[in-house]
Amino acid sequence: MEASNIILGAPLQQLKDEHVSLREEMNRFYEITEEIEFESGPVVIQEFMRLYERIQDFNSKLKAHSKKEDDWLFPMMTSHLGENDKTIEVMEFEHEKAEQHLREFLTEAEQAGPFINIDEAQAISVYAVQAYAILIQHFDREEKVLFPLAEKILSAGEKEELERRYRG
Structure with a gap:
């Protein structure tokens, strides 16, 4: 049986479900980065402003999602995995x-300000592309490896605790 066929309990399924909307937002901002890369003239700056707003919104949603994993899921899993297991690391x-790529995007966009030029917009957009590339693979790895592993190794009590934490 393939790991991705494991039925996940409520808290892990919630994390997996959050990936759906995060992926949709990522795909939308990635499309904007392509416009910025391949267009020219004033449209590049307009698209960059759209991208900036999208990344701001996405970044806060991603942080909320990551916090659930970093604060609760990862520590619980670490207690079950051996010292040599690098999965959580x-x-x-x-x-x-x-998060670093998104932060760099936002910081550099803010520093460039409203008078950003096309070259700067295209250069800064690369940070969004880098974040996208990491997150696409990361979500896939979580869904195929991490969540099924968590479902297998966490106790019923730990899963209930996660569910309580995620509701709060």
């Missing part, structure tokens, strides 16, 4: 890298 590293 990899997941945390991917969170940090994606």
